[in-house]
Structures are given as structure tokens and as C-alpha cells.
Amino acid sequence: MSNEQLVRPAPVSGFPEWLPEVRLVELRWLDEIRRAFERYGFCSVETPSVEALDVLLAKGETSQEVYTLRRLQADDGDDGDARLGLHFDLTVPFARYVAQHFNDLVFPFKRYQVQRVWRGERPQEGRYREFTQCDIDVINVDRVPLYFDAELPRIVHEILTGLGVPAWSININNRKVLQGFYAGLGIDDPLGVTRVADKLDKIGTAGVEKLLASTLGLTPEQITACLDLAHIRGGDAGVADDIRRLGVTSDLLDEGLDELSFVLDELSDLPAGSIVADLSIARGLDYYTGTVYEGKFVDWPDYGSICSGGRYADLAGSFIRRHLPGVGISIGLTRIFAKLLAEGRLETAASCPSDILVVLPSDARRAEARAAAAHLRARGYNVETYHEADKLGKQIRYASRKGIPFVWFPPFEDGKPHEVKNMASGEQLTADPQTWHRP
Amino acid sequence: MSNEQLVRPAPVSGFPEWLPEVRLVELRWLDEIRRAFERYGFCSVETPSVEALDVLLAKGETSQEVYTLRRLQADDGDDGDARLGLHFDLTVPFARYVAQHFNDLVFPFKRYQVQRVWRGERPQEGRYREFTQCDIDVINVDRVPLYFDAELPRIVHEILTGLGVPAWSININNRKVLQGFYAGLGIDDPLGVTRVADKLDKIGTAGVEKLLASTLGLTPEQITACLDLAHIRGGDAGVADDIRRLGVTSDLLDEGLDELSFVLDELSDLPAGSIVADLSIARGLDYYTGTVYEGKFVDWPDYGSICSGGRYADLAGSFIRRHLPGVGISIGLTRIFAKLLAEGRLETAASCPSDILVVLPSDARRAEARAAAAHLRARGYNVETYHEADKLGKQIRYASRKGIPFVWFPPFEDGKPHEVKNMASGEQLTADPQTWHRP
Structure with missing residues (x-):
């Protein structure tokens, strides 16, 4: 302890961190997510946090948000590290990875990637400067x-259900349906309409109408048809009939409707409301070419999307002359987790992973305490041994404060049995560390 | 696929990444390490990758190696983010975390932290610019x-044994023994001797002799005694006797010998050679006040330490006016892992986590394939379903190339049984997805 001026240990805005009891829940989430990805045979990929700047900017997009690195002691103008930046998503690093290791991968390549990403944005609710994304892609x-x-x-x-995330839906659309429909209406710039239609939840019907007329010169009939399409929702392949009933036709529209129907059919065993065809979502990026996904909280519709993705024509065209189409989806772990935490919807319990605290009755019984702990650990339990022969009440209070569910008493004298106390019920029973089972 | 100029997808020196089959082994390592930490009741803490610069530099050390952040689009001289840097170890963020959340933690606080750290150093064997550290501390x-x-x-x-890391030892010393011994010799600057003695494995006995004489003015007798001490090794509390036999005495030396003996006694059940008292190690940092640790490969003695740590008098004195002594150890995961990989000492197998590939005999059997996969997944297996009704040989070859150990054949016609092929033995048997067990 020094008498120097203290540095204030303040949180940095946009860089969340959790107390141990919250972190325990986050770990359970990460485990559940990973288990689901692996259950479907996806393999783990991790890339460095850092990429060369020309890799990060190969597509020229989102350049504003990139954090570049600089060594603190570097001379200005003479720092090779200035050519490095933190990745702002997991797609660009994945594209670089696939191009670089192309000959060592088995295709179709199915990978999951759970890592932090960084964006130099102004933090706000649901928007962080460092956060964890969970991506799966098949290319x-x-x-x-x-x-x-x-x-x-x-x-x-499966993941959102398993985690008990409150009311959400995964909304699905198909860009071919949108483009094909607009083309069938005789609109010259279908992509332009897609971009405007994507703003529906932000600027409303009137705003979209106005924009479609003013910037794209659509006729009132065309605008009405576009808005009719955007208002279609449905949980099964019946949405295709609703769309056809609008009377617009084109080959691309047919293709898109076949694809959308196939996907909805394949998912028809899932509970109603969880997968919803929503013809208003377009995922602004020109990147997507077919299916698009956007997950939302039902109760917090204005909160950002909790997962998103879609099908793209080419992953790594900036890096390799191979045609690598793919489909991917990304779960915004931090965004979901932080929201539930803020809403008081996460249940925390213990602040440590321990199942059992072995108390130390006296220094003379250290060997017995250690042996009991070793037996219990070998049988799969997480076990702390209390570190010194303190008053028994203090040792038990330590377990109680950390939420440890069982307290183990090694024999206080030779020939006496072990005992174990269930902290929830208060019950205390004799037990053998080599055979005891957690009730 | 564009015809634009390609960006070369090159690795960035000092930022390692692995192919999927290697990453699978790394994941197993991370799991094993975490399981061990939790088995002893340590709780997980993760901190942001980024800290305020004044936090990172609170102690003034290692400032050369810090990477600072800058938004790509930031105006020079007007960027709040320039006050941020990536953490270069997990101790400084932990100290800040404890100070910031002091009132919400239960003490003694036992945490583990497995995260990447960054150092703007020149990469070389065993030295990376981004690497994973696995720290445990008790404060x-x-x-x-x-x-x-x-x-x-x-x-x-337990961890190194469980991972099958080839021949290593954890070397232990106690700074009180060193300081007490030098003080007992009548040396004015025991800390100076410690710093010089720490160079023994780099500059050899002759080099240390010369330095002790020239820079610290030690007498030949004092130098001989220091070197005698530094050459003492031993696996049990007998080392204390060896040290006492050198005839030097001081209260601090006695205290150190008691501590060292206690630690060696407590670990006396571990296999010979794994824990070694080594009176030559001092861990240069003035930071440590008692026990110090340094793990080394036996076969690669010149390779950096594979784990290190020790006891310190105060963790968070820069941030909070509380006296928080602690003891900690850090496993250099990337350093160990990369070395074994380079030496061909890591066994890789599959390139994905799948236990089973369910083949798709024809589009008409898609429902059966999906149901078989669902049953097997519900029973804990990782299962891929082949994505289209390709030639059977091609589907089986896919499993073989990815190292998937079992191929499952749903019935090709109604009324026929499922079959499963063991890819290692070639054996193919009828099986039921609701009851089959992996042999």
C-alpha cells in the first residue's frame, strides 16, 4: 500500500465486464452455444484479434469503426504496427482465413467462431465497443x-430456447423474393427499393412511401404493391400464396418463393412464432443474395437485432480467385446478455463454481481435509478446502456468502465419520467422500 | 468473384492461428485447464481487452510493449480513444477489477482468468504479440x-500432467531465503544480488561472479557463498538442511526456510522431479516477496518459462487504499502449445467435432435422416447430416477426410433397419438411433 496518488479504477464506457456471479451465467451461455454448434458438427476457428489493415478494408466498408494499433513508444510515421487493426466482425477474418488456408480445409467448410470484436463507435444501449459475437457459416x-x-x-x-431467452422470433426473408417482386412491378432499381424498404421499422409506412416516390420515382400503384408485400408475415409456406395473390410475377420471384418455402417447410416442426417469414426485412447490405435472417426480442422491438445473417454469393473474393458462396448467421451474445441483465431477467446464484467447501477443523486435521477434497474432486465435484483452521462459524459463513451448496466436515477426531451439510435445507448427515452423491 | 486486384491473405507475424484440427486440440487444452481451476473452486473473471492508459501504466513498467488504440478516422490530437490500450498481462486488469468491485467480492478472492494479451514486441520463438495466458490468483x-x-x-x-506436456518441472524458491541469506552474509544490497543471481542461466557462473564483484563490491567469500546457495536443488524439505549447512543465519532466512519447507512438505505426494526447489531462481521483478515459481521444459532448458508467478505484498495499491497481498501463477498456454506443435509433439486427429455423419440416401429420405440425427444429438452425440443426396461414396469420403469416426445409414427403403459403419474397423452393423452406443 503506497501513499502515492491513486489511479481511479473506472470502467471504460462501451467495454462491459461482469461480476463473478454474472460471469458464471455467461460461461454457461458460452458452453451452451458451443455445445449446440458442435452438436451439428461445426468446427471451431479462432483468428487473431488483429488483421492487416488492407485485409480489414478490402471491401472498403465500415472503415470508420476500425481501431488501429500503435505501439506506445513508436515514432510517428515509422511504425509498421500502424498497418494493423482490431477486427470489427468475424466475417472478414474468416474470409482471410479460408483464402489463406484454402488447400488445408475440407469443403463444405462448416465453422463456428466465438470471439470478441471491436468497433470504435459511440456506446449506447445494445451497442458496445468490445463485444462477443457467435458466428456460424457454411461455405x-x-x-x-x-x-x-x-x-x-x-x-x-435450439440455442435461444436452451438459454431460456425471453420471447424472440427469428425473422426470415429472401432477397430474390424482394428483387423479383420489384422487377415484376417493372421497377428499374430493385436494389434501391430494397434499401428504402429496409427502413420501414425506422421511418414508418408514410416515410417509406415518400422516399419511394421522391428518390426512386415509383408510381402510387408500385408503392402500394411494395408496401403490401412488406406487410406480409407468416410462419409457414402459406406466405408464398399470400405473395402470389398480389398478382406480381417474375422468374426471380418464383425462384425466391421456392427457396423461402423450402426453408419454412424444413423448419415447420419448430414451435409457432419462433420462425417467422417477414417480407419487410431486407438486411440493408448488398452482400446478401438469397435467404436473410434477423432475430428480434418480441417485447423490445426497438432493441437491435439479436441475431442476423443470410446467404451470400462470395465470401473471399477479395483474397482468392475461387468462388466461395456461403450462408451464415451471427448471434449477438453480448447484446442479448447485457439486455437481459439490465432487465433483471438473468438468474444468478453462486459467485464461484464450487459444489463443496471442505472445512478445516484444526491444523492437525489438514491431511484428512486434503484427502477428502481429493476424493471428491476425483469424482467430479468442484471442491474448495478452507485455507486455515478458523472458527467453524466463519468457515461456514464463507460458503454461504459464495453460494457454495454443501459444506463437508472431515472427522474432528480419529474414528469419527465425515459429515456433510446441505446449505439449502440445513440437513447434516454422515457421508463417505468415496461414495457420497450430491442429492 | 471479382477481377479486382486481390489482397494477399497473409499471416501477421507474431499473431498465431491454427488449422481446425489443431484448434480442436487447443480447445481440449482450454477445457482441461478451466476444469482444473474450477475443480479447486476458482471463479472465472474476464476483463475487457482494453484499459485506460493510466491504469495500464499505473506502475510505470513495460510501457514500451503497450499497444494503444486509435480510431482509423480519428483526427490527430483529438481522439479520446488514444487514452486506451490493450492489456499486456492479466495482473494489471485484475488489480483494477478488484479495486473497482471491491465491495462486491468475497475474500479470500480466488479467481482464474484465461484471456489473450498483447505486447508490441518483436516476435521470436516462444514470444508472440498476441497470446493466451491462464492466470490464477488468490488475494x-x-x-x-x-x-x-x-x-x-x-x-x-495437475494440468500439465493431464495435458501430457512432455518433461517439465515447476521450480520453486522463496525470496525471503535469498534476501535473508544475503543479509546474513553482511551484504548491504540483497536486492541487487538477487537481480544479478537471476542472470545465472544467461551469463553463467563466471559472469555472475564478475558482476557481483564489479557492480556490488562483494568479497570473494561472499561471492562463493552466493553461488553455493544458487547451486542448491532438491525435491523435498531436505534443501533447507543443505542451505543451513552453508552456515549463514538471519531471522529472515529462517522465516523463508520455514515457508519453503511448508510448501515442499505440502507437495511431497507429487511425483519426484515435478516440483523442485531451485535456489537459483529469483524472478527478477521486485514485485515478489516470498514464494516464487518458474516452470521449464526439461528438454528445452533455453526455451522461456512455461509458467511463472509468486507471492506479492500488494496487488492493487495503485488503485485502492486497501492492503491486498496475494499469490498467483500464470500458465503460458500459447508458448507451451506452439512449442509442442513445432516439435511435432501434439497429436491431432479429426478436423471437426462430429462423432457421426448421417448420410442422405435420396431426397425422399430427408425426413428419416433428420430424425436419426435428432435422436442421436438428443443422446449427446455430435452429428452432421450430409447436405444432399450425393453418391454414397462421396458422402463417405467426406466423413473420412474430416476424420468423422462413424457413418450412419438411415433406411434406404421403408421397413429396412438403420446401419452404422465404424470407419476405423470398417465394420458395418444394424443399429437403432434411439439406443445405439458408441463402442
Whole structure:
């Protein structure tokens, strides 16, 4: 302890961290997510946090948000490290990874990637400067079967259900349906309409109407048809009939409707409301070419999307002359987790992973305490031994404060039995560390 | 696929990444390490990758190696983010965390922290710019029982043994023994001797002799005694006798010998050679005040330490006016892992976590394939379903290339049984997805 001026240990805005009892829940979430990805055979990939700047900016997008690195002691203008930046998503590093290791990978390549990403943005609710994304993608050379467009939301469904995330839906659309519909209406710039339609939940119907007329010169009939399409929702392939009933036709529309119907059919065993065709979502990025996904909280519709993704024509075209289409979805772990924490919807319990605290009756019984702990650990329990022969009440209070569910008493004298106390019920019974089972 | 100029997807020096089959082994390592930490009741803490610069530099050390952040689009001289840097170890963030959340933690606070750290150093063998550290520390208000000085190397022993890391030893010393011994010799600057003695494995006996004489003015007798001490090794409390036999006495030396003997006694059940008292190690940092640890590969003695740590008088004195002594040890995961990989000492197998590939005999059997996969997944297996009704040989080859150990054949016609092929033995048997067990 020094008498120097203290540095204030303040949190840095936009960089969340959790107390141990919250972190325990986050770990359980991470385990559950990983288990689900692996249950479907996806392999783990981790890339460095850092990429060369020309890799990060290969597509020229989102450049504003990139954090670059600089050594504190570097001379200005003479720092090779200034060519490095922290990744702002997991897609660009994945594209670079696939291009770099192309000959060592088995295709279709199915990978999951759970890592932190960084964005130099102004923090606000649901928006962080450092956060954890959980991505799965399937890529293949030249062609990716539509089957995967259904498998990915099935996996996310399994995860969100398993975690007990309150009311959510995964909304699905298909860009071919949108483009094909607009083309069928005789609109010259279908992509332009897609971009405007994507703003529906932000600027409302009137705002979209105005924009479609003013910036794209659509006729009132075209605008009405576009808005009719955008208002279609449905949980099964019946949405295709609703769309056809609008009377617009084009080959691309047919193709998109076939794809959308296939995906909805494949997912028809999932509970109603969990997977919803929503013709208003477009995922602004021009990147997507077919299926698109966007998960939302039902009770907090204005909160950002909790997962998103879709099908793209080419993953790594900036890095390799191979045609690598794919489909992917990303779960915004930090965004979901932080919201539930803020809403008081996360249940925390213990502040440590211990199942059992072995008390130390006296220094003379140290060997017995250690042996009991060793037996219990070998049988799969997480066990703390109390570190010194303190008053028994103090040792038990330590267990209680940390939420440790069982307290173990090694024999206080030779020939006496071990005992174990259930902290929830208060019951205390004799027990053998080599045979005891947690009730 | 564009015709634009490609960006070369090159690795960035000092930022390692692994192919999927290697990453699978790394994941197993991370699991094993975490399980061991939790088995002893340590709780997980993760801190942001980023700290305020004044926090990172509170102690003024290692400032050269810090990477600071800058938004790519920031105006020079007007960027709040320039006050942020990536953490270069897990101790400084832990100290800040404890100070910031002091009132919400239960003491003694036992935490583990497995995270990447960054150092803007020139990369070389065993030295990376981004790497993963696995730290455990026990801190307490005012006093930490010596018991933990033995528990920490026990946990590391369990981990290195469980991982099958080839020949290593955890070397232990006690700074009080060194300081007390030098003081007992009548040396004015015991800390100076410690710093010089720490260079023994780099500059050799002759180099140390010369330095002790030239820079510290030690007499030949004092130098001989210091070197005699530095050459003492031993696996049990007998080393204390060897040291006492050198005829030097002081109160601090006695205290140190008691501590060292206690730790060695507590660990006396571990296999010979795994825990070694080594009076030559001092861990240069003035930071440490008692027990110090340094793990080394036996076969690669010149390679950096594979774990290190020790007891310190105060963790968070820069941030809070509480006296928080502690003891900690850090496993250099990337350093160990990369070395074994380079030496061909890591066994990789599959490139994915799948236990089973369910083949798709024809599009008509998609429901059966999906149901079989669902049953097997519900029973704990990792299962891929092949994505399209390709030639059977191609589907089986996919399993073989990814190292998937079992291929499952749903019935090709109604009424026929499922079959499963063991890829290692070639054996193919009828099986039921609701009852099959992996042999």
C-alpha cells in the first residue's frame, strides 16, 4: 500500500465486464452455444484479434469503426504496427482465413467462431465497443445446398430456447423474393427499393412511401404493391400464396418463393412464432443474395437485432480467385446478455463454481481435509478446502456468502465419520467422500 | 468473384492461428485447464481487452510493449480513444477489477482468468504479440495463508500432467531465503544480488561472479557463498538442511526456510522431479516477496518459462487504499502449445467435432435422416447430416477426410433397419438411433 496518488479504477464506457456471479451465467451461455454448434458438427476457428489493415478494408466498408494499433513508444510515421487493426466482425477474418488456408480445409467448410470484436463507435444501449459475437457459416466451392439455409436458424432456435431467452422470433426473408417482386412491378432499381424498404421499422409506412416516390420515382400503384408485400408475415409456406395473390410475377420471384418455402417447410416442426417469414426485412447490405435472417426480442422491438445473417454469393473474393458462396448467421451474445441483465431477467446464484467447501477443523486435521477434497474432486465435484483452521462459524459463513451448496466436515477426531451439510435445507448427515452423491 | 486486384491473405507475424484440427486440440487444452481451476473452486473473471492508459501504466513498467488504440478516422490530437490500450498481462486488469468491485467480492478472492494479451514486441520463438495466458490468483485483505502457495503449483501440476506436456518441472524458491541469506552474509544490497543471481542461466557462473564483484563490491567469500546457495536443488524439505549447512543465519532466512519447507512438505505426494526447489531462481521483478515459481521444459532448458508467478505484498495499491497481498501463477498456454506443435509433439486427429455423419440416401429420405440425427444429438452425440443426396461414396469420403469416426445409414427403403459403419474397423452393423452406443 503506497501513499502515492491513486489511479481511479473506472470502467471504460462501451467495454462491459461482469461480476463473478454474472460471469458464471455467461460461461454457461458460452458452453451452451458451443455445445449446440458442435452438436451439428461445426468446427471451431479462432483468428487473431488483429488483421492487416488492407485485409480489414478490402471491401472498403465500415472503415470508420476500425481501431488501429500503435505501439506506445513508436515514432510517428515509422511504425509498421500502424498497418494493423482490431477486427470489427468475424466475417472478414474468416474470409482471410479460408483464402489463406484454402488447400488445408475440407469443403463444405462448416465453422463456428466465438470471439470478441471491436468497433470504435459511440456506446449506447445494445451497442458496445468490445463485444462477443457467435458466428456460424457454411461455405463451399461454387455452390452451397439450400439445406443449410434451414439448418442455421434451427441451431439458433435450439440455442435461444436452451438459454431460456425471453420471447424472440427469428425473422426470415429472401432477397430474390424482394428483387423479383420489384422487377415484376417493372421497377428499374430493385436494389434501391430494397434499401428504402429496409427502413420501414425506422421511418414508418408514410416515410417509406415518400422516399419511394421522391428518390426512386415509383408510381402510387408500385408503392402500394411494395408496401403490401412488406406487410406480409407468416410462419409457414402459406406466405408464398399470400405473395402470389398480389398478382406480381417474375422468374426471380418464383425462384425466391421456392427457396423461402423450402426453408419454412424444413423448419415447420419448430414451435409457432419462433420462425417467422417477414417480407419487410431486407438486411440493408448488398452482400446478401438469397435467404436473410434477423432475430428480434418480441417485447423490445426497438432493441437491435439479436441475431442476423443470410446467404451470400462470395465470401473471399477479395483474397482468392475461387468462388466461395456461403450462408451464415451471427448471434449477438453480448447484446442479448447485457439486455437481459439490465432487465433483471438473468438468474444468478453462486459467485464461484464450487459444489463443496471442505472445512478445516484444526491444523492437525489438514491431511484428512486434503484427502477428502481429493476424493471428491476425483469424482467430479468442484471442491474448495478452507485455507486455515478458523472458527467453524466463519468457515461456514464463507460458503454461504459464495453460494457454495454443501459444506463437508472431515472427522474432528480419529474414528469419527465425515459429515456433510446441505446449505439449502440445513440437513447434516454422515457421508463417505468415496461414495457420497450430491442429492 | 471479382477481377479486382486481390489482397494477399497473409499471416501477421507474431499473431498465431491454427488449422481446425489443431484448434480442436487447443480447445481440449482450454477445457482441461478451466476444469482444473474450477475443480479447486476458482471463479472465472474476464476483463475487457482494453484499459485506460493510466491504469495500464499505473506502475510505470513495460510501457514500451503497450499497444494503444486509435480510431482509423480519428483526427490527430483529438481522439479520446488514444487514452486506451490493450492489456499486456492479466495482473494489471485484475488489480483494477478488484479495486473497482471491491465491495462486491468475497475474500479470500480466488479467481482464474484465461484471456489473450498483447505486447508490441518483436516476435521470436516462444514470444508472440498476441497470446493466451491462464492466470490464477488468490488475494485477501491484509493476509493470505501460506496454504495457497502450495495449492497453486498443485493445480498447475495437475494440468500439465493431464495435458501430457512432455518433461517439465515447476521450480520453486522463496525470496525471503535469498534476501535473508544475503543479509546474513553482511551484504548491504540483497536486492541487487538477487537481480544479478537471476542472470545465472544467461551469463553463467563466471559472469555472475564478475558482476557481483564489479557492480556490488562483494568479497570473494561472499561471492562463493552466493553461488553455493544458487547451486542448491532438491525435491523435498531436505534443501533447507543443505542451505543451513552453508552456515549463514538471519531471522529472515529462517522465516523463508520455514515457508519453503511448508510448501515442499505440502507437495511431497507429487511425483519426484515435478516440483523442485531451485535456489537459483529469483524472478527478477521486485514485485515478489516470498514464494516464487518458474516452470521449464526439461528438454528445452533455453526455451522461456512455461509458467511463472509468486507471492506479492500488494496487488492493487495503485488503485485502492486497501492492503491486498496475494499469490498467483500464470500458465503460458500459447508458448507451451506452439512449442509442442513445432516439435511435432501434439497429436491431432479429426478436423471437426462430429462423432457421426448421417448420410442422405435420396431426397425422399430427408425426413428419416433428420430424425436419426435428432435422436442421436438428443443422446449427446455430435452429428452432421450430409447436405444432399450425393453418391454414397462421396458422402463417405467426406466423413473420412474430416476424420468423422462413424457413418450412419438411415433406411434406404421403408421397413429396412438403420446401419452404422465404424470407419476405423470398417465394420458395418444394424443399429437403432434411439439406443445405439458408441463402442
